Amino acid sequence: MKIYHHIDEFKPVKNAVVTIGTFDGVHLGHRKIVSRIKELADACDGETVILTFFPHPRMILHPEDENIKLITTINEKAQLLEQLGVDHLIITPFSRDFSNQSAEDYIRDVLVNKIGTKKIVIGYDHRFGKDRRGGLSDLLHLSPIYGFEVIEIPEQDINEVAVSSTRIREALLAANIELANTFLGYPFFITGKVIRGDQIGRQIGYPTANIQIEEKYKLIPADGIFAVKVQHDGTEYKGMAYIGSRPTINGMTRNIEVNLFDFSKEIYNETIRMEFHYFVRGDVKFNGLDELKVQIAKDKEDVLQLLGQ
Numbered sequence: 001m002k003i004y005h006h007i008d009e010f011k012p013v014k015n016a017v018v019t020i021g022t023f024d025g026v027h028l029g030h031r032k033i034v035s036r037i038k039e040l041a042d043a044c045d046g047e048t049v050i051l052t053f054f055p056h057p058r059m060i061l062h063p064e065d066e067n068i069k070l071i072t073t074i075n076e077k078a079q080l081l082e083q084l085g086v087d088h089l090i091i092t093p094f095s096r097d098f099s100n101q102s103a104e105d106y107i108r109d110v111l112v113n114k115i116g117t118k119k120i121v122i123g124y125d126h127r128f129g130k131d132r133r134g135g136l137s138d139l140l141h142l143s144p145i146y147g148f149e150v151i152e153i154p155e156q157d158i159n160e161v162a163v164s165s166t167r168i169r170e171a172l173l174a175a176n177i178e179l180a181n182t183f184l185g186y187p188f189f190i191t192g193k194v195i196r197g198d199q200i201g202r203q204i205g206y207p208t209a210n211i212q213i214e215e216k217y218k219l220i221p222a223d224g225i226f227a228v229k230v231q232h233d234g235t236e237y238k239g240m241a242y243i244g245s246r247p248t249i250n251g252m253t254r255n256i257e258v259n260l261f262d263f264s265k266e267i268y269n270e271t272i273r274m275e276f277h278y279f280v281r282g283d284v285k286f287n288g289l290d291e292l293k294v295q296i297a298k299d300k301e302d303v304l305q306l307l308g309q
């Protein structure tokens with residue numbers, strides 16, 4: 001898959017089959033749309049193009065706003081779309097010029113001249129151009145003039161897609177990993193760098209890699225203990241993850257940590273990817289590290305059972 005960070009980097013391709021959207025999570029609903037553009041592209045010997053927007057205008061105007069949380073970072077989204085076999089991903093930053101174009105200018109300059117759109121798969125309610133005045137009717141009206149075909153995604157399908165992104169976020173924030181994964185069609189994951197912690201983990205016999213997430217807007221599931229699988233340097237390990245502020249030791253920060261099974265390497269500063277499979281229990285304030293240690297031993301048994309020895 002080729003990635004473009006500006007529409008001007010893109011050179012028109014043969015029979016571009018295009019769709020536009022945020023695709024947060026690249027979940028089952030999004031996967032249906034991707035299959036659709038792939039089928040259409042296969043049928044006309046064309047290439048699939050996804051136009052997405054990043055950063056979100058709110059992220060630029062209010063960088064301090066902590067409420068914008070997304071299921072996938074822009075890089076994770078690109079990875080997932082690549083795995084689905086999308087040919088081209090155009091990531092457009094929102095700019096005043098871009099959003100000030102009239103609907104017709106946008107269709108002619110961007111969709112037709114810059115992308116070479118032959119077919120566009122678009123939601124019934126998609127808006128574009130100045131003041132979001134453009135819509136499906138403009139596309140339908142101009143399609144015979146510019147020689148492209150419009151394929152509408154009906155309201156019900158769009159609602160399903162919107163509902164599942166929202167429901168996935170809600171499920172993750174309620175620690176309902178299994179439900180989130182069902183909607184996603186793959187296990188929810190985070191990616192980050194292993195950083196130093198307080199080195200208490202190894203003292204109690206459970207070293208934990210502390211994961212730092214680069215992107216502030218990445219949604220982190222609710223606090224608790226999770227059965228996870230971690231990919232590091234081409235190998236997958238089972239493990240038990242902890243998300244929380246470590247009330248037992250009066251921790252001050254919210255940490256994301258993981259104890260990996262059958263693993264003993266030092267991996268500070270290395271990148272790992274952690275897939276969430278099951279929620280095990282909520283965060284608890286224990287009376288000291290000895291009690292915590294007893295509970296973590298039980299957690300390990302539970303996790304091994306859940307993930308299958």
Ligand SMILES: Cc1cc2nc3c(=O)[nH]c(=O)nc-3n(C[C@H](O)[C@H](O)[C@H](O)COP(=O)(O)O)c2cc1C
Pocket residue numbers: 197198199200201202206207208209210225240241242245246247248249257258259282283284285286292296299
């Ligand atoms: C499986 C697992 C479960 C944990 N459960 C709790 C918990 O219920 N309450 C708590 O305060 N800390 C819990 N912790 C976090 C430990 O307090 C933490 O790993 C320890 O403080 C080590 O921190 P460090 O990595 O900064 O050295 C848990 C950690 C693991 C790996």
Ligand SMILES: Nc1ncnc2c1ncn2[C@@H]1O[C@H](COP(=O)(O)OP(=O)(O)O)[C@@H](O)[C@H]1O
Pocket residue numbers: 194195196197198199200201202203206207208209210258259260261262263264265266267268
């Ligand atoms: N089984 C393991 N699981 C997680 N990290 C491990 C493991 N074995 C060794 N390590 C290493 O030890 C570190 C965690 O040890 P810990 O005492 O908890 O220190 P810290 O507080 O710095 O995280 C990890 O970052 C990793 O480099």
